[in-house]
Amino acid sequence: MTIQILMPALSPTMTEGNLAKWLKKEGDAVKAGDVLAEIETDKATMEVEAVDEGRLGKILVQGGSQGVAVNTPIAILLEEGEDESALAKAGGGAPAPAAPAPKAEAAPAPAAAPAPAQQAAPAAASHGGGNRVFASPLARRIAQQAGIDLSAVKGSGPHGRIVKADVEAAKSGGGAKPAAAPQAAAAPSAAPAPAPAAAKPAGIDAKDLSDKLGMRYTAKPNSSMRKTIARRLTEVQQTVPNYFLAIDCEVDELLKVRAELNGRSKAYKLSVNDFVIRAAALTLKKFPLINSAWSEDAILTYDHADISVAVATPTGLITPIIKKAETKGLADISNEMKDLAERARDGKLKPEEYQGGSFSISNLGMYGIREFAAIINPPQACILAVGAGEQRPVVKNGALAIATVMTCTVSVDHRVADGAQGAEFLQAFKKLIEDPLSMLL
DSSP: OOEEEEOOOOSTTOOEEEEEEESSOTTOEEOTTOEEEEEEOSSOEEEEEOSSOEEEEEESBOTTEEEEETTOEEEEEEOTTOOTHHHHHTTOOSOBOOOOOOOTTSOOOOOOOOOOOOOSSOOSOOOOSTTOOOBOHHHHHHHHHHTBOGGGOOOOSGGGOBOHHHHHHHHHHOOSOBOOOOOTTTOGGGSOOOOOOOOOOOOOOHHIIIIISOOOOOOOOOOHHHHHHHHHHHHHHHHOOEEEEEEEEEOHHHHHHHHHHHHHOSSOOOOHHHHHHHHHHHHHHHOTTTTEEEOSSOEEEOSSOOEEEOEEETTEEEOOEETTGGGSOHHHHHHHHHHHHHHHHTTOOOGGGTSOOSEEEEEOGGGTOOOOOOOOOTTBSEEEEEEEEEEEEEEETTEEEEEEEEEEEEEEETTTSOHHHHHHHHHHHHHHHHSGGGGGO
16 A cells, blocks of 8 residues: 655644755655655754655655645655556656746735645554554644544554544544643643734735836745744734833953853853853743743743744744753853754754743844844743943942943743833843852852
8 A cells, every 4th residue: 555755744833844855766765764855844954754664656746846735745655565556546646846936026926825734645654563653743733732642542544554533533532541741841832822813914015116116126935934933023013012121231240250261171162142041041040930931821930941042044043942051051051052053054953952942032242233122932921132242331339430231131021020020030130140150159
């Protein structure tokens, strides 16, 4: 029996992806665990592994195709003993054409709504030997949301694969034991569901630009990452009642300690941002409401300070996570951050390395930005915006002096923490930044 290989859901929020390239050709033998193709998500490029053995009979979606909906069949795998005649029965006719690229200097057509995931397609996994449970990505997602243990579900797909219908039947019949509830601190799925999509705002009328105003332009298609950034930030601006608080931190002592520590070892090179991450993590443990997320039923307070740090990449912004940052020293934070940032720019991060997080930091000081207010990264409740350290006149003991001052601004979801709590958080953060030796204790 032929096996359909589906476009996988590589993250909880993924609805479509780009099939970058195939690493196997039609007719190639395939073993479980072999890398079949590279898929570009909205954040990274990831490899898709085979879960069954056989021979790659037909490629349905060619390499370079964009906007392929999750659970869309992308190829057909022939099992041992099957030949090409089985492809006709499986519907493996003409391959799906790659999405055409927009022409430059032409009026861009309105973006089409994303195609719904095909739910009738069989799953790409099944019950197998040992404790391994095989199920389709859609079935796994539904089971996770419903709290169903897949090991107790009987699959009706090819070779006992668990498909959507099996999970739906388990939900209605109660035939499967519930799965262990995930910890709110560790699982991004514990965060509130995203708000319904708002009405699409009007964009630039390309016809006016070209015909009426005589303005020439080149249309550059929006990447999946840019679409995701636009959608999420629009949701925040429309649905999150946030407020902003700013505080000035003198960093002369921090710069002195940083220089001394960097001079003692070549195993690390501390940055100001490493001190900021450490200070934020320690402060979050004192103010758990700032380290929380809003849901309609409860405020979810996280057990650890998982710090998301904004990193600019050629394709857009991504926020790799320093997990349990309150338990890590400055050297560990520095080395881990350098590794995450490098792989983020190369598109090599794993989903668990950038999905989730309990608090975000965005630092634009290296660009000379004095101060700014950052947009909250949902479902988190807060983000800290860090400006450049610069010499400014200050008053000390009634006399004018010069100090290196860094302005930090926190954006807070008012549903989670009130203004006084946000102010107390910033006040405690300032004390750590201005007394950096206390972070080493």
